[in-house]
Amino acid sequence: MKVKIENFGPVKEFEFNPDTPLQLIVGTNNIGKSYALTAYYIAITSLLECRLGMAEIFSELGFFEHIIKFDKSFEKKYLAELENDLDAEIDATTYFEKTAKKVLEYSLLEVFNDKIISSYSDYSSVINQAHPDKPCKITFDIQAATLILVNHGDGFSIERFKYRHKVLSVKESYKDPKPVKALTIPRKSADITRAIHQLRHNSVAYALGTVIIPTSVIQGIYYLPASRSGLYQALSSFGAIIAELSKKRSLFRSKIELPGISAQLSDYYIKLTEINTKAKSTNPFFEELTDRIEKEILQGSINYDSASKKLFYTPNGTKLKLDLSATSSMVSELGPVVAYFRHILSNPKSPDKKLEKYLKTPGLKNSSPTQILIIEEPEAHLHPENQIKVTEIYAQLAQQGVSVILTSHSNYIFNKLSNLIIANKINPKKVKCDLFSWTDGETDTTSIEVNEFGIEDHNFADASEDLLQEKIELLAEMDFSDDQPDSQ
Secondary structure (H helix, E strand, O other): OEEEEEEEOOEEEEEEOOOOOEEEEEEOOOOOHHHHHHHHHHHHHHHHHHHHHHHHHHHOHHHHHHHHOOOHHHHHHHHHHHHHOOOOOEEOHHHHHHHHHHHHHHHHHHHHHHHHHHHHOOHHHHEOOOOOOOOEEEEEEOOOEEEEEEEOOOOEEEEEEEEOOEEEEEEOOOOOOOOOOEEEEEEOOOOHHHHHHHHHHHHHHHHHHHHHHHHOOEEEEEEEOOOHHHHHHHHHHHOHHHHHHHOOHHHHOOOOOOOOOOHHHHHHHHHHHOOOOOOOOOOHHHHHHHHHHHHHHHOEEEEEEOOOOEEEEEEOOOOOOEEHHHOOHHHHHHHHHHHHHHHHHOOOOOOOHHHHHHHOOOOOOOOOOEEEEEEEOOOOOOOHHHHHHHHHHHHHHHOOOEEEEEEEOOHHHHHHHHHHHHOOOOOHHHEEEEEEEEEOOEEEEEEEOEEOOEEOOOOOHHHHHHHHHHHHHHHHHOOOHHHOOOOO
16 A cells, blocks of 8 residues: 655655555755655554544444435436346446545545644645645555545545446356456345345445555554654653644634644654553564663663653663653653554554454455554664664564654665665665655655665765865865974
């Protein structure tokens, strides 16, 4: 499943693919990387959250009939064809697409738009100012369909929902004489009185399946923002209630003014206050990973106190219990990362019980489960030696069922990742690297070549060469006359 963003903030066009284990985004400051990451995070979380709403529609179809507003003109023709020929093969593609669009308008759009408002206050603020006449778009390229959301400045709506193949309503005993690219929906031809009910039920069921199947392997998506230590400490001072209320800001707009906390920042903090220390991971990899960070980098342990719902640091060889605000910038920056690895990624949250029965549908367990981890500036407050170490750790994560997306300004992280590819410790086909640059008033993106020789440097080389050239010129201008020995 791919997610493509267009004209979102300054970003002209960019595509995310959770099937790529490791994605690195580089570029100068204030270039639009956070816009792209936020759009992607909102897109995936909205798709995951809307599944429950879709399942409720499927379970209580009679109650939602007035909301879905099924195509009555098609249903009339459908019955007429069946009355004429019970064995008729009827093309119901358009009907299924219209139904899916209505279901998603009710379930997905509400969640998506609420998250946009939570993050940006209004819809017009995400319009690309280089092309204010063009709408911003989010395109979901899922297994069975393409879904496009558009925003002209007044909120996102569904521009298009299109199945990749025809949907045919056929008799229950139908056998296709030759393979065709079509989905066949069997009907009980003997029960024409229930034909419309079956048609509606099947159209909603297939819409639900279209979302459930590609998302069933995504166990969770997590966003670790830049300045995560400062954000964690600041939000800890105000408590979880601010973050929780900010997610529903639109409900309180006329009554209360809340601090501006984006959807991903609220989720980031809330997850750090809902840690279950009693939960035991079945995957020892995460514990080994956190032990390595604590031993090789932190020289101490990060612990979560369930009573205060806070993280603390204990230096090796002591019994101290230091609040992260009282530690070095390196410790306070890596503390939340360790907590995420040890308590959150290692114990992904179980889906709602109402949704779980749909996720357990036969055929959905063929793919390995994936978690998506977005990390802005993993090099923050780290010495170059430790930047290199964390790069190795994120590369290991990417090979353990975690789709890792990094944004970085560090040539150490860039070059270490390149070296890991050259050393054959990570497959170049499993790495994607993109450069964000400023062109004609908007952010342009370029895919950087990744092969067995590493990653081609289009980002850091120029700055390094400029420094070297500056040094040569400065040395050439130096006056060494005083260093000459006195003449006899």
